[in-house]
Every structure is written in C-alpha cells, then in structure tokens.
Amino acid sequence: MFAKDFIEILQEQNFKDFFGVPDNLLKQFCYKIPKNKNTITPNEGNAVAMGVGYYLSTGKIPIIYMQNSGLGNTINPILSLADIYEIPLLFIIGYRGEPNTKDEPQHFKQGLLTEKILDCIDLKNEILSTDLNEAKKQIAFAKNYLEKTKKSFAFVVRKNTFEKEDIDENIFQNYELTREMAINSILNFAPEDSFFISTTGYISRELYKNSKDNSRNFLTVGSMGHTSSIALSIALNKKDKTIFCLDGDGALLMHMGIIGLIGEKSPNNFKHILLNNFVHNSVGSQKTSAQSMDFEEIFKGANYKKIYSVKTKKELEEILPEFIKNNELSFLEIKIKPQDGNNLPRPKNTPTENKIAFMEKLNGK
Ligand SMILES: Cc1ncc(C[n+]2csc(CCOP(=O)(O)OP(=O)(O)O)c2C)c(N)n1
Known part of the structure; x- marks a missing residue:
C-alpha cells in the first residue's frame, strides 16, 4: 500500500x-x-x-x-x-x-x-x-x-510494506563539506596511532571505507547515541592515547546528557567531533533539532575546554592541527551537507572480529 x-x-x-x-x-x-x-x-x-x-x-x-x-x-x-x-x-x-x-x-x-x-x-x-x-x-x-x-x-x-515512491529528501542548507570530505581530512591530519569511536549509520561506514587501519576503529553499528559514552570510558582508561569520537547530530541529541559527564571528567585526550548535517541522513534525512541549537555554546557550558566550529574545507584544515595537538578536552563541530551513503560498504568483519582487533590494538597485545 x-x-x-x-x-x-x-x-x-x-x-x-x-x-x-x-x-x-x-x-x-x-x-x-x-x-x-x-x-x-x-x-x-x-x-x-x-x-x-x-x-x-x-x-x-x-x-x-x-x-x-x-x-x-x-x-x-x-x-x-x-x-x-x-x-x-x-x-x-x-x-x-x-x-x-x-x-x-x-x-x-x-x-x-x-x-x-x-x-x-x-x-x-x-x-x-x-x-x-x-x-x-x-x-x-x-x-x-x-x-x-x-x-x-x-x-x-515489515520491510516493503509501503510502496516505494520518489521522495524529495530534506535539504535545509547546502554547506560546502560532505561527510566524506570531512572524514578524509580528519584521517589525513590524525596521528597514525589515534583511535576512532564512530557513531551508527553512514558515519561509521564512511570511516570504515576510508581508513587505512580499521583495527583502530570501533564502529558503533547499533546502539545509536552511545558512541560518546564508549569513547569517554576508553579515553579515561587510555590516557596516553588520542581518542576521537565521531558523532552525528541525531545521535548526539539522542543521549546528550553524557556531555555533562564528559565535561566533568574532562579527559584531555578526548576529541569530540560532531558531523552536523542537521538531519538523520542515514535513514532518509529527516530533520533533527540541531537547526535551532548552538553547539558551541552548549559544549562550552558543559565544561569542554576548547571549542571549534567550521563549515568549509579551508577552515577545517586550518583548525585540525591545533584541535589535535592541544592537550585539553576539545569539541569540533563540522557543518556538512547531507550526502547519500546507500552505496557505502558495510564492514566485512563481524562486530566480534572488530572488537577483538580493536582491543588488541588498543591494549597493545
Ligand atoms: C535507538 C535507535 N533509534 C533509531 C535508529 C535508526 N537510525 C540509525 S542511524 C540514524 C540516524 C543517525 O543520524 P545522525 O546521528 O545525525 O547521523 P547521520 O545519519 O546524519 O550521519 C537512525 C535514526 C537506531 N539505529 N537506533
């Protein structure tokens, strides 16, 4: 029907x-x-x-x-x-x-x-x-x-209960950067020994596609909204490692209370990146409340020490060295436009294989 x-x-x-x-x-x-x-x-x-x-x-x-x-x-x-x-x-x-x-x-x-x-x-x-x-x-x-x-x-x-029709997905804004461009810039600038904890949907699949070493990535393929909690624990237990958390606006909003605890704990090896496209891109680009929010102010209020927000490739690549090098709890918002990800690869290895490889790399075994 x-x-x-x-x-x-x-x-x-x-x-x-x-x-x-x-x-x-x-x-x-x-x-x-x-x-x-x-x-x-x-x-x-x-x-x-x-x-x-x-x-x-x-x-x-x-x-x-x-x-x-x-x-x-x-x-x-x-x-x-x-x-x-x-x-x-x-x-x-x-x-x-x-x-x-x-x-x-x-x-x-x-x-x-x-x-x-x-x-x-x-x-x-x-x-x-x-x-x-x-x-x-x-x-x-x-x-x-x-x-x-x-x-x-x-x-x-069930799947296919509703007939497929062409739909005009929401495009609320048209920033220069895409998810793919942003993730590739981050990967280019991040030290090779960093670790990435990435959120559910296209963001994890994009990271998986573009990473040289997927054993450094923990892909939170389910459990939307919990990526930053996972990353917080890892950052607290591995103080000598740089931990990048790749979040989406939908996922961040889903369990946003955690940013208060991240700010309270303030691990200085925690790099929280928000790929903000203002929509739930992975499931059809329905809008989130991100459009009416000021994340720079919110993260500042949550006790993050360094706050950055960028919307062009030039701005991103200018800020990345400092964002990565500073030794304080940092937040970086990257405003991006939605980008179709239907053809992105899905992890070939199972979640358990991902876990084992990640733990071996993280714990140096
Ligand atoms: C608890 C839960 N609710 C809903 C979903 C379905 N879902 C998967 S990805 C996604 C959208 C994520 O949006 P965002 O974090 O903004 O990232 P984007 O897709 O825009 O890159 C949704 C709603 C889910 N996986 N888990």
Missing part, C-alpha cells in the same frame, strides 16, 4: 498527531506525515512521554513511530508511565532484522526478539498488512482496543 493512504485512514480514525524517531524502513511513512503533525523527538522514550503529554492535554491517542532498535528506549516510559496511568498509545514499529530476512548484524537480535519483547511487556501487537483494506480493518480493531482497554497497541511493519 501507499504510505499516504495508510496515513489518511489513520487520520480519518482520529489518529491525528505523530511523535517518533525516523527509520529507513519507515522512510515513505515518515515523509508522508503532514509536517505540522509530525514531531521528531531526540529519542524514542521522548516520543512516548510527549505522546502521554499530548493525551493528557487533548484526550486524543497519539501515534508513536520508531525503528525496533528504539524499543529499548521506550520500555521505561511505557511500563512506568503510559501503562500505570492507563494512557493508550498507538505504536508503529519498523521491523529491522525480521527472522528469516537478510539484514545487518546489529539488527539480528533485536529482530529476533521484537515480537517477544512486545508480548512480554503486554503490548498487544500485529504485523501490519500490506493491503490497504486489511490495514483499514486492523486500524479499526486497534482503535476499539485502545479506547476500550486504555492499553497501548503496536503495528509491526
């Missing part, structure tokens, strides 16, 4: 407002939500909590959408907020790693357990039909269930 028709039926059934974190499997759906009805939240737990506030203030049932990877972020506000106050929410969940389909390793376990997790937290769920008339019946059933029981309901959405 077409995402637009599905959304129209939802709206006819009085499901008017949407809160969530974008997913590439739900890309068509995300783009067809009317803009003034779509709230993209930093993480999936925020979407649940905003949905609760929406219900409290309108009496209407919100739609909460996400990739199944985000389910973990929602469990606390589902169980100890929505459930205990009997606030019904309608979930739309992209089914990455569905059993017996081909997908990347980070989706395997989450896919295997998605339906089980939903059953386990007593969240009634169904696979969404690909047929519009069937989906219409499912929505009517869900509506009745939500209103009668005041419990939540989830549609699990």
